[in-house]
Amino acid sequence: MIFDPVIRGAKRVLIAFWARREPPHVPGRHYSPAVADNVQRTMNLIMPLAHPGPETTAQIVKLLRQRADDLYSGLDNVGTVHFARFLVIDGNLQMISVFDGDIETYIRDFIASIGHVFDAALAFVKDPPPLPTAENPARFVDWVHTHDLIQMPDDLTELVDDLSLLPRSLLTLTHTEPDSQLGMYRAYAGYSAAQIRQALGLDWGEQ
Template sequence: MANDESWFGKFVNELHEKPWFKCAGAWTLVPIWARLTPVKPLPGGVRPSIQPGDNLQSMMNLIMPLKTENRSPIGRAAAALAIAKNRDQIFAGLDNVGTVHFARFVIVNDNICMFSVYDGDFTNYIRDFIATIGSAFNDVVKLVEGGDAVTPCEENVEAFIQWIHEHDLYQVPDTPTDFLRDQEYLEGDKAVSPVNDDLTLLPRKLVLQLRANKNVSLGSGYRAYPGYSVAQVRKQLQLGW
């Protein structure tokens, strides 16, 4: 029906652009959909690929909301200070993990964020990071919602890795089919819907997922060159690895 060229098809396809529909959708339609078909938020981070070369230069987009009492200029300053105070230790730790290309800390709307690019398996990255820097990251995590339950990180490794995983943004795949596969896999259904996989038509599943997951990362991003590991780059540049 959605591809129908009839006036009704055209009307339906353009609905999402109508201001009255946007309003009705946000306040009535989507909440009703969400009630009828509850959607779980898809987990964050990249999915491991079966092609070894694809598991290089993966992105982590960690969004950690500050505790309510820290959502103020003073709270944000405390977060900035927690990073600054432990900067050398954190950077030395990242260096020793050996698989991290870049990592930076950003404050966005009462969230402290860590964006990084790393090689290999996500859990190994986080585990090695904690093993290397020990307590230095605890000062940051303590300021964040839910952080108390996972500090000290080095004594709560499994819980901490899970917590990071949950705060890492869901990465919407580049292709609609992969998105629907993610969604259906989460619901225990391995068959991909044969229809309604055109993301330009705003499928209901995407709308509901974006309701459950307000912040997401879109696609695998632009790359100027194929994936190389940190050590491959350092070796090529004769920096030692």
């Protein structure tokens, strides 16, 4: 057992070597005609803080409390958002959300509704996008793509032929993208936020 750390270290070196020699295909967002693939999509935005620490976190908490009404009514106005939450973990501001439709449409509707609140939060982030986002929406969308975790394909046969093995393609991908979304369960797949609100008798849009 004394050799375990050595073996683990050797594996890491080998995987890094593989990844450098044969860079993995990093999957982009999945698109398909199926409705279940087009609603309840996820965004995992991981934004390193410029100066992580108690003061920064406290300032962000204060900002979100002060602007909570704007934020929630803005997300209501977008209308395609199921859940959205902000977290600070390990020096990263994170926005985790579940939304319907194309991510680029979502981000653009989001900028139009609550871009000003988001701009204030982005002021705490390292290497922020060009601000205000409302005057640079396309560059903000690009920035989101680079800060949104990659999503492992639901259908692993794209990467793995034999699930009893850990193939090189999966190892080099997890080396290149150490953080990723591994999967997601849906209790009611295929339904949009507006459908659920409508079924529950809640206001679902512009009436």
